[in-house]
Amino acid sequence: MADRQCILCGACMAVCPLLRATGREELSPRAKSDLNRLLAEGAADLSGDAVARLAGLCLGCHRCKAVCPQGVDVPEVVAQLRAAHPDFRRWLWKTWLTHAGTLWPAGSAAAKAVPEGLAPEKFGPSLRMLAGLSGGPGLTPLLEPVKFPDSCRGERMLLFAGCTATYVRKRWADTARRLLDGLGVEVLAADFGCCGSGLSAVGLSAEAGVLAERNLAAWRAAGRPRVAVFCASCLEGLRAYRPDDSAEAEAWRKALTPLSIVLHDIEFVVSPHATSAIGYHHPCHAPEPDPDLALLRRALGDRMVAATGKECCGFGGVMRLGAPELSATVNAGCWAALQGAELVLTGCSACATQLAATAPAGVTAGHWLELIA
Numbered sequence: 420m421a422d423r424q425c426i427l428c429g430a431c432m433a434v435c436p437l438l439r440a441t442g443r444e445e446l447s448p449r450a451k452s453d454l455n456r457l458l459a460e461g462a463a464d465l466s467g468d469a470v471a472r473l474a475g476l477c478l479g480c481h482r483c484k485a486v487c488p489q490g491v492d493v494p495e496v497v498a499q500l501r502a503a504h505p506d507f508r509r510w511l512w513k514t515w516l517t518h519a520g521t522l523w524p525a526g527s528a529a530a531k532a533v534p535e536g537l538a539p540e541k542f543g544p545s546l547r548m549l550a551g552l553s554g555g556p557g558l559t560p561l562l563e564p565v566k567f568p569d570s571c572r573g574e575r576m577l578l579f580a581g582c583t584a585t586y587v588r589k590r591w592a593d594t595a596r597r598l599l600d601g602l603g604v605e606v607l608a609a610d611f612g613c614c615g616s617g618l619s620a621v622g623l624s625a626e627a628g629v630l631a632e633r634n635l636a637a638w639r640a641a642g643r644p645r646v647a648v649f650c651a652s653c654l655e656g657l658r659a660y661r662p663d664d665s666a667e668a669e670a671w672r673k674a675l676t677p678l679s680i681v682l683h684d685i686e687f688v689v690s691p692h693a694t695s696a697i698g699y700h701h702p703c704h705a706p707e708p709d710p711d712l713a714l715l716r717r718a719l720g721d722r723m724v725a726a727t728g729k730e731c732c733g734f735g736g737v738m739r740l741g742a743p744e745l746s747a748t749v750n751a752g753c754w755a756a757l758q759g760a761e762l763v764l765t766g767c768s769a770c771a772t773q774l775a776a777t778a779p780a781g782v783t784a785g786h787w788l789e790l791i792a
């Protein structure tokens with residue numbers, strides 16, 4: 420809850436990727452929590468613009484929330500500050516998310532048309548990420564499924580693809596459907612929309628609530644089956660829904676299943692052309708332990724040579740609109756932890772697009788679904 424009392428213990432300071440990358444204590448979760456208290460008490464002598472700027476500087480990784488002994492939800496504090504002090508970035512972010520079907524493919528095509536040398540250095544990574552949104556060839560498939568277990572045969576299931584796979588990376592959802600088909604799962608049709616987590620992060624709770632109701636209605640209409648999800652951020656966004664009925668809330672929580680858990684026992688053959696230097700980026704929003712990493716370790720064995728733990732990719736959501744240089748600083752720490760890997764996989768739409776756009780020369784990166792033939 421956003422109104423729990425911060426005791427300034429500092430437990431969150433050890434996990435904040437923004438603080439670790441910059442060393443700037445004013446960007447830490449404790450400082451944000453304290454700022455919120457000072458504002459509530461009328462003791463902060465700050466302009467609305469200054470509050471908006473500080474509230475804008477958060478990656479929304481949720482790592483601080485996970486370790487706070489008081490249950491302080493700093494990302495929610497930040498969302499409320501962003502709602503109370505709206506600026507053009509929030510409007511831009513909202514427009515970007517609520518018109519994803521038209522803006523994402525068009526924005527990607529426009530970014531591809533900007534010659535590399537003409538883009539200001541500050542915006543280079545953002546433009547590359549935009550350009551890469553619509554995919555291009557993606558990763559070369561290196562894993563072929565050769566044996567499907569019977570454990571899910573005949574089960575009816577929903578697939579939550581999320582905005583990225585729905586609008587620009589359709590290959591991810593196609594591959595997921597083919598694998599579920601191989602398992603003998605009947606994938607039901609559903610009128611899912613965006614998970615709403617990007618809107619919640621900037622305090623647009625009414626708009627996010629409408630999306631939650633739409634997605635819950637689609638699940639109910641399908642008979643409340645399991646919902647397979649292959650984006651860690653979508654999964655966390657969906658897990659945050661709170662249906663009024665407690666039995667239904669529990670059923671919803673149980674229904675949400677990482678796709679990698681459903682696929683875990685498929686046997687894969689690795690292409691002889693596969694590199695033996697594969698890395699994995701653990702998304703900030705992924706469950707612990709991470710089922711995507713378990714699936715990849717089982718399929719790829721000792722080809723997995725590096726994995727991030729606490730390093731954030733630096734995507735940052737709305738933050739990158741105002742502070743792309745901070746996003747780049749955090750991102751550099753992530754690549755340092757993946758040194759030695761020639762191919763980097765991850766299980767979050769945002770991390771996958773960010774890593775594909777920022778990969779060092781000679782390294783490729785993408786969602787692990789791209790690796791499967």
Ligand code: SF4
Nearest residue numbers: 425426428429431487
């Ligand atoms: S937000 Fe939580 S973990 Fe961070 S200083 Fe306050 S009480 Fe401690």
Ligand code: SF4
Nearest residue numbers: 435477478480481483
């Ligand atoms: S959500 Fe992440 S970036 Fe934001 S304050 Fe918490 S730990 Fe730091």
